[in-house]
Amino acid sequence: MGKILMKGNEAIGEAAIRAGCLNYFAYPITPQSEVAEYLSRRMPEVGGVFLQGESEVAVSYMLFGASACGARVFTTSSSPGISLMSEGISYIAGAQCPAVFVNIMRGGPGLGGILPSQADYFQATKGGGHGDYRLLVMAPASVQEAVEMVMLAFPLAEKYRNPVMLLGDGLIGQMMEPVEFPDHLKSEPTNKDEWATNGMDTRGSNKRNLVKTLFLDAGKLNEHNLMLKAKYDRMKREEIRYELYNIESDYKALIVSYGTMSRVCKTAIDNMKDEGLEVGMVRPQTLFPFPENAVYEAASKESCKVVVSIEMSMGQMVEDVERCVKGKLPVKWYGKCGGDVPTPEEVVEAVKSFL
């Protein structure tokens, strides 16, 4: 099949099917209801499960239950809905079950608005729910990349037995771009017999499996958390993904930006190049694990005078950027939050003001 034109939300739904995930639970919320609407037609065609849950809280536990018995599962929502799912996400991470969550972010806090935003960066990378857990977080910048990341998300969730989150802003969900789908994933969730409550008969064993998060013994809970930490450390070694832009030039400023915002920044960087001002960019594709060394190295270039974190939030990722730059250079923030995506002109103006 050649290219077809798809909305981000539809493409995410289709990509999950191609990744062999035939189990989808969700609750409607703008700007991502198209995923549910698309899958309400597509899942019956492929013999999959489509269920509209009664709330996002319930949906997160539907995922937990289904995943705990070895099924490949996913859901999609937007900011307020992800807040509600955060409780379930903590349990799923604690119980080490694979699951994929897609957050098509809208403006907050509270009901906020339905326009694009990146204000859930902290929620996705630093917490959301309670306890010492991490999500593997990926942030697509195009519809094609969203497809590829969804297809990668399931194997990664299963590799680490941990929830994976795709963090897209409303524009990624709503915009249409030509896409090409990779081949169907062949893999099945592996080694699930070792842990999943898929029925003793199913796995031909008389040893029961237990999926749980309660550890009454202090030592045991500490051990459990150390084991989780080891997984997150392994993610930091093996899963960092990022893109570099105009990094060969002798750039005067370095932008760190992701998702939709990074596309605006690319246009801005091209425009500045035309004017004779070189600016480089690191675009994190994984937000956790964060491309720490890439940012540090890019900031170490002699010509570079300032690092600017550009995001559709009031300055969240900038804290990670500061951490990575380790005081080598001044780190600034520029952004807008509430719906208006900064224009290339505004980005140019902001970068110049810091030089």
Place this chain on the structure above:
Amino acid sequence: MEIDLDGIVIIVGNYGSGKTEVCINLAVNRKMAGLEVRIADLDLVNPYFRTREAKTRLAELGIEVVVPPKQYMQADLPILSPVVAGMIRQPSQLTLLDMGGNDVGVNVLAALGDALSGRKIHVLQVVNPFRPFTDTAEGCLKIRNEIEMASRLSISGIIGNANLIDETTVEDIYTGYDFVSGLSKESGLPLKFVTVAAELMPEIDIKHFTCPVLLIERQLVPPWKRSISLASKMK
């Protein structure tokens, strides 16, 4: 060949078929031909990329766009302005209704049934064969049926809108044309016109088509791209 359309024209089609882009450019085309033109944005389904985004640019050309009241423009609310019914009752020389996608997007037409009844209208289905669910004639006809059921109106013509946005090739345009010509034969619905993006036009052999061509100057672009000036046609 001129696009010959006036009266009340309702633009329908599957989700993401390009109705809004067609609508905006058709409005400009007809305005340039000297008609008085108004558009109503009835896309209550799609939260972004609606006609309302191009309102100011259209207004500069003297094309009125009826949109929900300002304070609800970006609201997550399916607002049907009562002004729309009035505009159907007293249509301008060309009144364009830009609908939402699929059968769901035209539900609201049924709600406007009283205003529409007894009026002469064109209901045109936009088809982009590079979209899911409309890559076969069968798929297009299924959508046609669903739209007709939901809107309680009959579709009276087809608009060919084959494109992959920026990645469209001349080949794609010809393939798309063959597809909609076939669809027109199979369905008995006339092919009203096909679209070609302005940047591809120089490479296109217009004699290839037996129907009129509508030039598309893309207006609904993401923030990192520039829309093409709508008034370029006037120069």
Place this chain on the structure above:
Amino acid sequence: MGKTFAKPEALSDQHTHYCPGCTHGIIHRLVAEVIDELGIKGRTVGIAPVGCAVLAYNYFILDFQEAAHGRAPAMATGIKRVRPDLIVFTYQGDGDLASIGMGEIIHAANRGEKFTTIFVNNAVYGMTGGQMAPTTMPGQRTTTSPFGRNVKEVGMPIKMAELLSALETPGYITRQSVIKPKYIVRAKKAVKKAFQYQLEGRCFSLVEVISTCPTNWGLTPVQAVKWAEETMLPYYKLGEFKRPD
């Protein structure tokens, strides 16, 4: 006569954002009239849901809070527990109350929280563009039930009034409609009674109101009334289901 047509004091004269033929406007009016008649405007607090009525506070000239989706009864509980002298009502749709907020409403009712709920049942999610609600009728097509509600998969529509009436805690539970004038008169009486029970500190009160959503049903306002009458009313029987006495 003049009195019935005059705008209630508790309602602003702002044009509402509701679609032509939508019954939210009528229900707002009934509630406002009752608040006027009981003379409680100055001590009433309304709670707006997440749904088409999210902007209800633009129309009611009353103190108002805006809840998270489904959580209005919990907020109302909070108010009544700390300020029992205030008169509190929640105004909720069927997605808000019967889906995401099912837990909140059942427990508020079961605790006998002394507030009033106006529950607008239009068999669909209005605000988000016509997805299936727990009250969607069998076979009814919505954007997330494109082949019609399949009761084998998602069960039958929930009858909230009956469900809440099954609780042992005393309460006032009634189902009314506003799709025709003859129903409106009775609905108004029920709303008044619901507020009166609250004023007397008697019990939790809920008025379910069978309503129309022409926009998402894909019907003219007139056809919508007919559909509601022929499809919804036989299933959602009108009447009083529970009284505290």
